[in-house]
Amino acid sequence: MIQFSLRHTWPGGTNLAPNLAPGLTIDFTAPPGATALFGPSGAGKSTVVATIAGLFQAQAARVIIDGVVLTDTEHRIHIPPERRRLGLVFQDARLFPHLRVRQNLRYGLKRAPPGAIRFDDIVDLLGIAPLLDRRPHTLSGGERQRVAIGRALLAQPRLLLMDEPLASLDAARKAEILPYLARLKHALALPIIYVTHALDEVLAIADTLILLESGQVRAAGPLAELTARGDLPLAARDDAGAVLQARVAEHHPARQLSLLRAGPLALWVPLVAGSLGTQLRVRIPAREIILATEAPAGISLHNILPTLVVAVTEDHTRHIAMVELATGEARLLARVTPDAVARLALRPGKPVLALVKSMSVDVIR
Amino acid sequence: MVLPPVVIGWLLLLLLGVRGPIGAWLNAWFGIRLVFTTEGAAIACAVMTLPLMVRAVRLSIEAIDPGLEQAAQTLGAGRLDRFLTITLPLALPGILSGAIVGYVAALGEFGAVITFAANIPGETQTLPLAIYAALQTPDGEATAAKLALVSILLAVGGLAAAEWAGRRTRAALGYRP
Numbered sequence: 001m002i003q004f005s006l007r008h009t010w011p012g013g014t015n016l017a018p019n020l021a022p023g024l025t026i027d028f029t030a031p032p033g034a035t036a037l038f039g040p041s042g043a044g045k046s047t048v049v050a051t052i053a054g055l056f057q058a059q060a061a062r063v064i065i066d067g068v069v070l071t072d073t074e075h076r077i078h079i080p081p082e083r084r085r086l087g088l089v090f091q092d093a094r095l096f097p098h099l100r101v102r103q104n105l106r107y108g109l110k111r112a113p114p115g116a117i118r119f120d121d122i123v124d125l126l127g128i129a130p131l132l133d134r135r136p137h138t139l140s141g142g143e144r145q146r147v148a149i150g151r152a153l154l155a156q157p158r159l160l161l162m163d164e165p166l167a168s169l170d171a172a173r174k175a176e177i178l179p180y181l182a183r184l185k186h187a188l189a190l191p192i193i194y195v196t197h198a199l200d201e202v203l204a205i206a207d208t209l210i211l212l213e214s215g216q217v218r219a220a221g222p223l224a225e226l227t228a229r230g231d232l233p234l235a236a237r238d239d240a241g242a243v244l245q246a247r248v249a250e251h252h253p254a255r256q257l258s259l260l261r262a263g264p265l266a267l268w269v270p271l272v273a274g275s276l277g278t279q280l281r282v283r284i285p286a287r288e289i290i291l292a293t294e295a296p297a298g299i300s301l302h303n304i305l306p307t308l309v310v311a312v313t314e315d316h317t318r319h320i321a322m323v324e325l326a327t328g329e330a331r332l333l334a335r336v337t338p339d340a341v342a343r344l345a346l347r348p349g350k351p352v353l354a355l356v357k358s359m360s361v362d363v364i365r
Numbered sequence: 366m367v368l369p370p371v372v373i374g375w376l377l378l379l380l381l382g383v384r385g386p387i388g389a390w391l392n393a394w395f396g397i398r399l400v401f402t403t404e405g406a407a408i409a410c411a412v413m414t415l416p417l418m419v420r421a422v423r424l425s426i427e428a429i430d431p432g433l434e435q436a437a438q439t440l441g442a443g444r445l446d447r448f449l450t451i452t453l454p455l456a457l458p459g460i461l462s463g464a465i466v467g468y469v470a471a472l473g474e475f476g477a478v479i480t481f482a483a484n485i486p487g488e489t490q491t492l493p494l495a496i497y498a499a500l501q502t503p504d505g506e507a508t509a510a511k512l513a514l515v516s517i518l519l520a521v522g523g524l525a526a527a528e529w530a531g532r533r534t535r536a537a538l539g540y541r542p
Contacts, residue, residue, distance in 0.1 A: 081438045082441050082443050084439075086439060094432050097433075098455055107440050108441055111441035112441055155441055
């Protein structure tokens with residue numbers, strides 16, 4: 001668990017960068033697993049990472065990781081970065097140009113106490129065995145970033161910090177690395193702090209989401225909870241939609257369908273890979289949900305989900321309404337017109353059917 | 366760099382001369398005499414060419430991405446460790462070409478050497494000193510011309526060698542050409 005607290009005011013105001021928040025007031029607690037710090041540039045994300053790593057000394061800060069105090073300005077504690085044992089992956093890979101990939105990977109390993117993360121396993125996991133004898137400048141951007149991740153992991157860190165690790169890569173390279181990151185998260189029980197302003201990375205990796213906005217925490221909580229909220233900046237995005245943790249319940253090869261269960265919700269989706277019981281993360285885009293008070297008949301639709309309205313947030317400038325829905329602990333978010341809200345008389349507590357095309361369900365992994 | 370070489374030679378003479386504060390001490394304790402010796406000439410050359418070398422080394426250290434040292438730091442490397450494993454190897458091209466340029470420049474030292482170590486053939490005579498001496502003798506013109514040619518070759522060759530060494534080590538270190 002990571003306990004983090006930061007107070008900082010930039011001297012001289014925000015002349016340094018126009019979009020920088022004038023002051024930072026950021027407190028959060030991150031449970032085990034992957035925590036994404038998400039927000040626009042200038043929100044303070046990188047300052048948080050630099051503070052955790054000890055590379056930046058804020059006016060007031062406290063960083064406690066699994067009970068180990070790394071920074072506590074109140075008690076004048078500041079462990080130097082080289083003794084924190086945190087793996088940091090930068091946006092630019094920062095591989096040492098005079099060393100081969102193998103020596104780069106071993107740089108942190110040699111300086112760390114013996115640990116559970118083994119060289120061969122990491123090389124396998126990240127698929128970098130063919131690169132070991134190459135020089136960093138001969139690698140592609142995606143390869144470089146994989147080596148950088150491996151190098152950080154081999155330093156046997158107690159926490160992996162990733163500061164926009166994929167921001168400098170194009171969509172194809174990003175798609176190449178994301179599965180490695182997801183694998184890594186499952187293979188190593190290592191807490192991860194992941195900074196990004198790309199939602200697809202958040203959806204693929206994060207368990208916990210911390211939304212930062214101009215130097216403040218706008219919201220923090222489990223990914224599934226925050227993506228289903230209608231009152232956050234996330235909901236205003238065109239690609240808004242609740243994320244659900246589901247497991248494969250049935251395969252119907254003849255019908256080319258699979259049945260997923262997310263809590264009490266049953267979702268039919270086009271046949272997915274993975275044996276029964278496999279955990280999957282799915283996203284139901286808010287704009288793909290149709291709300292109805294009666295079940296339609298004679299329709300191609302597979303998923304008719306009984307839910308209750310939790311909250312309705314209307315945005316009159318954009319002429320949309322975000323409707324938060326719940327079935328048990330499962331949450332959904334629907335985007336409809338204010339007119340639909342009026343016609344169906346949607347208000348908290350009202351039972352409503354959420355209609356979701358099986359084709360509209362995004363299976364993230 | 367802006368002080369006239371003769372002034373530096375004279376300052377060396379004051380400091381390291383047999384009566385100078387450091388020179389007297391060296392003489393009394395170790396029996397070392399620097400004035401008018403090969404070692405003295407070497408010291409004069411070193412003092413004269415040091416700024417040249419420092420400049421080359423500093424430029425190459427400043428050219429190193431500070432992010433690399435930061436990365437090394439997060440990987441557990443302390444200050445000295447980082448200097449030895451990251452900064453020094455990456456500054457090697459500059460150090461090497463600085464050394465070559467410094468050496469070649471030292472061969473051409475005149476003012477500081479003649480003031481501090483005099484002009485003793487075979488001991489403290491540098492190339493320009495030899496050329497000057499040759500020009501002072503009647504019929505020395507041919508010798509001077511030969512020596513001048515050697516001097517020109519050394520200068521051009523030295524610069525080329527420095528450039529080449531810099532480029533070779535940079536390539537070996539994995540910088541893009």
